[in-house]
Amino acid sequence: MNEPIETDDSGVENHSVPVITHEKQKVVYFSRRLKNVSALSLLFISGAITVLITLGIFIFVFKETTPLILHAEQRNDMSLYHNTEENDEFERTASIFLVLDNIFGQSRWQPVDDAPLFSIWPLAVGTLKITTVALVEATVVGFFSAIAIAFYLPRQLRYTTKVVFELLAGMPTVVLGFLGLMVFATYFQSIFGTTYRLNAFVCGSVLSLTAIPIITTLFEEIYAGFPKDQIYSAKCSGLYDYQIITYLILPATWGKVFAAVLLGFGRCFGETMVVLMVSGNAAVLDLSLVSGARTMAATIGSEMAEVVVGDTHYSMLFLLGTLLIVATYLINFFSQLLIRKWTYD
Amino acid sequence: MIDKRIIIERLFSLVTSFFAMCVVVLTTFIIGLVLINGLDKLTWDFLTLPPTGTMDGGGILPIIEGTVMLVLLMSLISVPFGTAIALYLNEVSSKGAVYNYTMSSVRTLAAVPSIVYGLFGLAFFVNIMGGGLDFLFGYEERVFRERCLLWAAMTMGVLTLPINIIAVTEALKMVPQEQRHAGLCFGYTSWEVIKWIVFPQAKGGILTGLVLSVSRGAGEVAPILFVGVAYFIPNFSGELLDQFMYLGYHLYVLATQSPNVDETLPIQYSTTLVLLMLTFGFNSVGQYMRWKNRKKLQR
Structure with missing residues (x-):
């Protein structure tokens, strides 16, 4: 100096x-x-x-969906009165309401037909069935696994489990679909004796394997972001681990937990390959969990390759895609809103 | 008298550990199943011969070539862009409205279903960009406006963009803020701080992003289902404007559309094994690098 x-x-x-x-x-x-x-x-x-x-x-x-409304040809294609002879007048002036009637007023999805039916309900119900099964399983398993990793597993096992979950997250969905189709569906049928080998429940179960690692990781992040001193002081007060979870962590993080489940939902309902291979691909309006089903994403995946570009069917598949995008954006918006609202700094 | 809480605690620990172990056992079972069934068909010939006409024999050479080519092209697109976006988000932008909006778009992009990327690829890359290029060069017939390797690679590049951004962002956050300030005090411009101080330390993150995105891209099938993947092309030409075969799609075709599914089952398992080795190999390398980088931070 x-x-x-x-x-x-x-x-x-x-x-x-x-x-x-x-x-x-x-x-x-x-x-x-x-x-x-x-x-x-x-x-x-x-x-x-x-x-x-x-x-x-x-x-x-x-x-790509706008021709459904803007082009008279496609409107005529969509109108159910297309083929009847006495409706010549109708055909020239097929209005947007006939298009909407075909999409929302009917109950069948028959895209390759003289009078094609593009009802969205069979696909929506199929999506709902498969996604619900997958989401319930993924949430339960993911939530409990995250708790086990955070609290109960011995240290060495904890690390191995984390690695395995990361491996599962990196598993290509087409591999899961393949094994679901070849192995799990057969096991399931021989255990439960269902009529259809490929059904919504098997599909949802296989699909949950793709969502479990995501939900577990999100729950782990919630736990990691939780103030450690509160957990330590709860432990010092003599609370058991299950009490810490139910009395301390969950009440303070409900919003984030819900956001994690929402993100898992987003992952499930946009998944294509597993559904294409395991769901049985039956676009029927049927609420039973053990019958075939088909989601909107799988419909796009299976029909888009054969369709003529610029066709009515083509525009309709893009409409399904638009619905998927809107749903994803909404889910993301709400989950980010929830996470922001439930973060205290 | 045993405390009721002890019983609940034990029960809770048993149930949660049971579920975690279920997942571990299931994953091990899946990998073991593929290994056992796939190993005996996995010979040198299988890797170096093209498939035969009905897909019940031969190897998977053009499929591996197509996959490697697409993954390379994909990373050529997604790695530079992902790095640039991460640099903008962390180094350049002030943390205001623009930052928030860009950040939430990155999160949204990561959550968009992969099939939607396929629709985007068909609507934007094939129809608009391909059509535009055809118009620009004055071609009468369709040259660029075809479903081909180039547009599939670009679609996949957009899909893997968020992975790169997140990996590079993680690396950038580990560069100490003091070093940036010191650089500015020496009279560096912001770009020189990025170039000489931040970027050399973020190289690991870029590499991690590359490896993870390769792992993700090789496993995805949905986005390229209708943007250029082909059912059967025995000789891969390697040209950008041709269709190609893809490992995951080949597995899908074999399992659902081949005339004799049971006979080709060994081939399917071997294809799965190759796919798993590719994705798991890259994924575990990427996770290891990420873990190592994090450890460096803790020190």
Whole structure:
């Protein structure tokens, strides 16, 4: 501190340093600032691209559904009075209400037909059936597993379990679908003796395997974000672990728990490959859990490859996609809202 | 008299551990099943021969080639963009409305169902970008407006964008704030701080994102179902505007649409094994890297 700073006044080294004139310095400074501004704006543009993609996914998918309303041909295709001869007048002026009648007023999905039926209800019911089964199983198993990992498992086993859950999260869904189709469905039928080998319940069970790791991870994050001193003081007061969970953690994190379940729901109902392979692919309006079913995502997956671009069927499949997007955006919006509301900092 | 709470506690511990162990056993069972059934058919010939006409014999060479090609192209798109977006979010943007909006779009992108990405790929990449390129070059017939490898790779690139963003963001958060301030005090511009101080330390995160997105991309089938994947092409041309075969799609086709499902079952298991080795291999490498990076932070 008290020693003077050593100065280099030999002068030998200084001669090797090139003399920087004022003008040269200005040029260097300017080029550095130019580089800075251009690089930062490039980064800004790529940030903007994310927002554009999020909007663009909705816009471009929705754009392909508009012919259903805007093109007279497709409106006529959709109208159920299309083939009858006495309705010539009707055909020319098929209104949007006939389109809506076909989508919401009927009860069958028969896209390849002279008078195609595009009722959304069989698919909606199928989606609801499969997703409910998957979500209930995934929530129960995921919730309990997260508790076991956080509180009860011995340390070494805890680590192994976490690794296995991460492996399960990285499992391709087509592999799960394949094993569900070849192995699990047969086991299920031989145990419960159901009429159909492939049904909504088997499909939901296999589907829950994709959602379990997600829900477990989200629950673990909730636990990790919980103030540790509160947990320690509860333990010091002599509370058992189950009391800490039910009296302390759950009441303070209900919103986040619900958000985690919502995100699991979003994962389940958009899943395609498992449903395509295990659900039995029957688009029928049937509330039974042990009959075949089909979700909206699986319908897109199985029919889009064979469809003519620009067809009525094509637009209809894009309408299903639009519904999926809207549902995803809503789910995400509400789960983020819940998480923000239930976070105290 | 035993306390009631002890019994509940024991019961609770048993039930929760039972469910956790169920998942562990099930996952082990799945992997074991694929290993046992898939190993005996997994020979060198299986990996280096094209499949035969009815798909009940031969190997999976063009399928592996198609998968590797698509995954490479995909990472060429998603890694630079993901890195740039993560850099913007963490280094450039002020934490205001723009930051919040971009962040929530990233979260939304991560939650969009993969089949919707397929619709987006068909509607935007194939129809609009492909159609636009055809119009630009003045082609009468469809050249770019076809379902092909290029558009499939771009679709997959958009799908894996959030994975890259999240991985790089994690790495960027581990760079100490003091180092950035020190750089600014030396008279660095913001870009020079990113280039010389932040970026070299975030390289691990970029690599992690690459590995994880490869693992995810190789396992996804739904987004490319109708953006260029083909049922059967015995010789993979390697050209961008051609259709291609894909490992996951091949498994799906074999399991649901081949004429004789039972006879091709060994091939299906071997294909599954190759797919699992690819995805699990990359996934475990990525998770290991992530774990190592986190450990570095704790020190």
